Amino acid sequence: MPDPKRLSVLRNTGLNYLGQAYALLVGIVILPFYLSHLGAEAYGLIGFFAVLQAWLQLLDAGLSPSLVRQIAHYRGQAEDFAELTEPGRLLRSFEIIFVPIALLTWASIHAASGWIAEHWLQAHELSGATLAQCISLMGVLVGLRLYATLYKSGLQGLELHGWLNGANMLIATLRYFGGLFLVAFVTQDPRDFFVFQVAVALIETLLMASRAYALMPNPHLFTGFDWSVVRPVLPFAAGMTLTSVLWIVLTQLDKVLLSKVLLLKEYGYYSLVALIATGLLTLTNPLVQTLLPRMTMLTAEGRIADMRALYLNASRFVCSVLFPMAAVIAFHSRELIFAWTGDAQAAAWSEPILAWYVLGSAILAVGAFQFYLQYAFGELRLHIWFSVISTVISIPLVVWAVLQHGALGAALAWFGLRLITFVIWPPLVHRRFVPGLHGIWLKDLVRITAMTVLGLLVGEPLFDAIASDERIDILLGLASSGLICLVLVAASSRPLVLKLYVLITKPSL
Template sequence: MIARNVLANLIGMAISIGVQAGLAFGGYRLAGAEQYGLIGFFTVMLIAAAIFDNGLGQTVTRAVARNQVEAPATTSTLVFSFALIYLALACLLILAVWAAAPLLAAYWLKPQHISTAEVRECLVLMGFAIGIQRVRGIFQATLEGLERQVLSNLLLSASGLLRLTLGLGALALVAPTAEAFFWGQVIASVCESVTFACVVGRVVPGALRPQRPEGGLIWQSLRFAGVNMAAAATGTLVQIADSLVVSAVLPLAVFGKYSLVSTMCSAMVRLTAPLITASFPRMAAYVRAERVAELRRLFFTASQATFALMLTAAGALVFFGEAFLELVSGDPAASADFAPVLAALAIAYALSGLCRPSHALQMAEGDPATALRINLVTGALYLPAILLLTPRFGVMLPALCLTGANLLAFVLFTATAFRGRLRGEALRWLRSSVLPQAAAVAATYAALRLLSEPTLPLAARLAIAVAASGVALGAAALVSNHVRPPLLQASRRILSRPRPRPDSASATLS
């Protein structure tokens, strides 16, 4: 089941990244840098609102997964009770954005050709789109806890394609403005949340029927959820603080370019979602059943696959970032200027993604407090630095500071992840799941980068980059002792599958 869920998550992730790339590529080209700055600010707010999924959503997934072991009959009550919490938080989010919109439009963002009234209206629409979309989180978390991830990814892919169609369609057919884009996102959010609710209502009968909330079930998860949401909030603040500071101190057009680069890099972290989403419910079940050997094998496998994907993606943007940025923006001069920023952010986001397996292990063991402490430490060092230095040194400084903060977070997550059921496995994990993958990917990109001269046409440089990414991913998989065997077995099955002989039909007729 895990393999099937990973495959479903990979397909869903590929479609999701395609949608994100399409929105970034089309949005920037159709709306221009300044209008895209508002769309980029919407992306930042979406990431901030994702603490529902990273905090409360993980709590729901863990609770539903544990319920399948202990008391499956209470799942409908659990889902209904958490749905009420989600609805209340979504309403609070919408009201908070509506109340803050005049201040943000007048004092935070720095538009040059967009009126304050238009910015305010866009911010209000952002709040509605984000709040409505967050309601989906309770239903998505329920499907993930039930390990119905094929169904979840099918719904996410369909809603993502709808979001892409409505967003770019509004820009192309209605008006090339952020306001038109956000109206499309509001409609997409309504369709998405209603569809997820209807599906969960069928999968978990009675989950949407009005009933008395079960206080005992909620109370059992309340402390875990509170600490987890606090950890998610501090971690998210560290990840988006650079965008918040750039949007506040630099012109909106500059922030639009920085947001485009940041969006390209944040898509990398989503590469971890298929593996972590599929592995986390099973990790929680293994912890509950004290099946340490299976837990260790699953954690090592998820780590090796995560590192192979993340390092490959980061290497592509570090070594070939200027070519990818030129493809997306269509502006060679801006691509050359922002290529160093893209490289620094690629490393920063890769380090963030590399923390995910260790964080998932801590969450499965019921320890969200460690992530909270780590985020507080990194935030205490990182936030003052970018607040004080960004106005003086520009957009490169936040990218470098984020890289340092995420490097510290990776060290701390690694140092604390092996204090529980996998105590004593840290060095073996580093030797098998970190160092071989890093060496294989770095050597591959360094060798193939020599073939890509700046004078080559863009298409040729992109072709070399894609080829290098494929070779690097293959090399990383081959040096991963937990990932390599199943891949080789699958390859053998495909190659040894019997093929029908061309003359079999004629022989039968004769």
């Protein structure tokens, strides 16, 4: 294994973006074919699985993110990581904790599958038996991905991003292209589709497990639970668990309620909206996977100035990329959905909803940086209180918006809550952890927002000139408009990439 103290965050972030961009691009290309081959109801079932999986991440109990931080912390304090046995013993202990959780999860979902099929999902084309069997398979998928996420977390803590992203690209190829081949040439039965996804999830879990134990100092095969390595992690894990519960409620409650309110066909269209909105959040994942362990290491080494500079420049970079993308998508929601899927009905249904969701998601992605700052210090008390208060306010508002106004109400509530949070929360966190930084951060935010709006105004005539009834022309027009926004944002800033390179390539002590 390469010397972890000389790993470059810039290189790791690049590798992460390569892997994530591949998975995202493959999904964007393949998913419309799923819609056409399986139908809107079956596609809505896939969207329901995404929501179910998000909620059942709560079963992780904060252990996976705690594993990332703890291994990074071990690396930051130990002169020779290879001599430590704690990382492997911690991983083994978490594996044992997950055994009853995974089994009970599958049993519970299997037992409830009939009720969900008959009384929750509103399907007209798919039978109740088909829905129930698919939901039962979802329980198996959740259990396997619970373990896969645990092993991935260990590898992220080791900053082994090159191998990890290569493996993720392999799994994405199997999952999407294999699934497309299945539904296009073999069968359109959604049960067979989910059986195939279970097989891919099993391969992923075994692959990640074998690599994690090959690289971490590990115990013997029959080594059991070790309380001595778990106990120090529990306070942080407990905080992560609570914040995870609140995060899931804040970001997934609308999706659960809409799965009951909407027809399954309409929920298929809504799943397209949710996929694009979630895709914006996903774009930050590669940077975050690199940023969290490095910020944690810098904090453990006492290099607070370097950590602060890294945080600020990473936040600037995310704003510079996400704001132009979100603005173009919001301004041309109908055109984007039609160019992507070729489905005029889906485009018309999504138009008034997508804009508010993508704008809210962009704000949420940037606002998450305040959590990353607290994560690096290992102090989550402020974040917990904020999450509790936000949840108490959000739940009744979201329930009312969905039940009274459907998908559009959910979209408006999503945007409004994210915007209010973004105005109130960052200055409080910055004042507590990095005094004097908020003014610089806010100045950059205003600059990026202004340049994005200017880019939209300048790019609109070009979009009108390029776009036509042809889907490829619409995509070219959207790309041109987005490029103008990105260029104006980049031209208004200092050489951010160069500054990031200088900060990131400084070796740890």
